[in-house]
Amino acid sequence: MAGIADVADQVTSYFYALLFVRHPHLRPLFPAAMDAQRDRLLKALLTAAEHIDNTPVLVDYLQNLGRGHRKYGTRPEHYPAVGECLIGALSKYTPGAWDAETEAAWVRTYTKISQVMIDAAAADELRAPAWWFAEIVSHDLRTRDVAVVTVRPDQPYPFVAGQYTSVETPWWPRIWRHYSFASAPRSDGLLSFHVKALPAGWVSGALVHRARPGDIIRLGPPTGSMTVDHTTDRGLLCLGGGTGIAPIKALVEDVAEHGAQRSVDVFYGARTDHDLYDLDTMLRLQQSHPWLSVRAIVDRQPRRLPDAIREYGPWHEYDAYLSGPPGMIRSGVDTLRSIGIPSERIRHDSVEELVLAQ
Ligand SMILES: NC(=O)C1=CN([C@@H]2O[C@H](COP(=O)(O)OP(=O)(O)OC[C@H]3O[C@@H](n4cnc5c(N)ncnc54)[C@H](O)[C@@H]3O)[C@@H](O)[C@H]2O)C=CC1
Numbered sequence: 001m002a003g004i005a006d007v008a009d010q011v012t013s014y015f016y017a018l019l020f021v022r023h024p025h026l027r028p029l030f031p032a033a034m035d036a037q038r039d040r041l042l043k044a045l046l047t048a049a050e051h052i053d054n055t056p057v058l059v060d061y062l063q064n065l066g067r068g069h070r071k072y073g074t075r076p077e078h079y080p081a082v083g084e085c086l087i088g089a090l091s092k093y094t095p096g097a098w099d100a101e102t103e104a105a106w107v108r109t110y111t112k113i114s115q116v117m118i119d120a121a122a123a124d125e126l127r128a129p130a131w132w133f134a135e136i137v138s139h140d141l142r143t144r145d146v147a148v149v150t151v152r153p154d155q156p157y158p159f160v161a162g163q164y165t166s167v168e169t170p171w172w173p174r175i176w177r178h179y180s181f182a183s184a185p186r187s188d189g190l191l192s193f194h195v196k197a198l199p200a201g202w203v204s205g206a207l208v209h210r211a212r213p214g215d216i217i218r219l220g221p222p223t224g225s226m227t228v229d230h231t232t233d234r235g236l237l238c239l240g241g242g243t244g245i246a247p248i249k250a251l252v253e254d255v256a257e258h259g260a261q262r263s264v265d266v267f268y269g270a271r272t273d274h275d276l277y278d279l280d281t282m283l284r285l286q287q288s289h290p291w292l293s294v295r296a297i298v299d300r301q302p303r304r305l306p307d308a309i310r311e312y313g314p315w316h317e318y319d320a321y322l323s324g325p326p327g328m329i330r331s332g333v334d335t336l337r338s339i340g341i342p343s344e345r346i347r348h349d350s351v352e353e354l355v356l357a358q
Helices: 004-022 022-028 034-051 053-071 078-093 100-125 200-207 242-257 279-288 305-311 326-338 349-358
Strands: 131-141 146-153 165-169 174-182 191-196 216-219 236-241 263-270 292-298 318-325 346-348
Touching: 004 022, 004 034, 004 078, 004 191, 004 263, 022 078, 022 131, 022 318, 034 053, 034 242, 053 100, 053 165, 078 100, 100 263, 131 191, 131 236, 146 279, 165 200, 174 191, 174 200, 174 242, 236 242, 236 326, 236 349, 242 279, 242 318, 263 279, 263 349, 279 292, 305 326
Parallel strands: 236 263, 236 318, 263 292, 318 346
Antiparallel strands: 131 146, 131 216, 146 191, 165 174, 165 216
């Protein structure tokens, strides 16, 4: 992997070219525009390489990846074709370093990786659909570019507050984007998402400006581990930036449902007052739960959301949850560590996944 670091874009482009020339019947499994897809393949390889000596983490990641591939229509027989083209691309771009031993190692690695993914998908097939259809039942435009979209899945959709899923719209087939659930599981089975239309965001733009009640979207399986640890009664310090407030709201509802008297402190950051599109909901929650405190933080240069928590506290005995743009998560993690919260008590979704969600 280190050998291809400087030419990674070329390797992934060449890989897909080989795949589609040698196995044209696989082309329809992929979106028309391949840009984000290329990054995803590379990211998966880099993540696997990063955890190669940490079997539990690697296996967990690959099992998730295998289950997540069911929604694309991936079958076990597709894996050898991908492996052959991957090795073809890697060997072409590492001419000096590639020999019979390297090739044998990659064949072993790829065989193992694909077997873990195939087995996880097969086990998942016995207990969950590959995807869910979901009908949009309400669409609430909160600002010019943020909508709260509520959907009814066609089958029960089990998930845990704090998780996220992938969404495909009818307007951009096979392009999936991640969105966090904005509520804890509800008795009526409805799910909601907060979507901000990004410049050049195909899926987000369609969900905000085009989607209407009655439209049908597809959902992948739930994933993510930014969930409440109910084995402790430590307080929760939650930072939600922009639409990152969505899973934080779900976490608050989850704590409320568990009936625990844990203090929860939410810092809700946004660029302007107008961008605090869900503040009323959060303040209503605060009114009904004495253990909850919600503080709205509007950007004032140079102070941004993570800086504001320093004015309160102490926080070192809290569990921390971060949700928002990648820059906020990175600087938030630094701030939280600097005020004494150990890394293992700081939870957030993978920053790479968030970047790909753009
Ligand atoms: N599970 C998660 O982590 C979720 C993440 N998101 C992500 O949240 C983002 C939401 O976008 P917008 O609403 O446009 O947010 P935004 O770009 O308006 O940022 C919201 C707030 O975060 C803080 N912030 C932003 N960048 C920062 C930085 N570099 N350092 C410190 N603080 C910073 C600021 O206080 C800002 O007002 C998207 O990137 C989306 O993918 C959304 C939902 C869930």
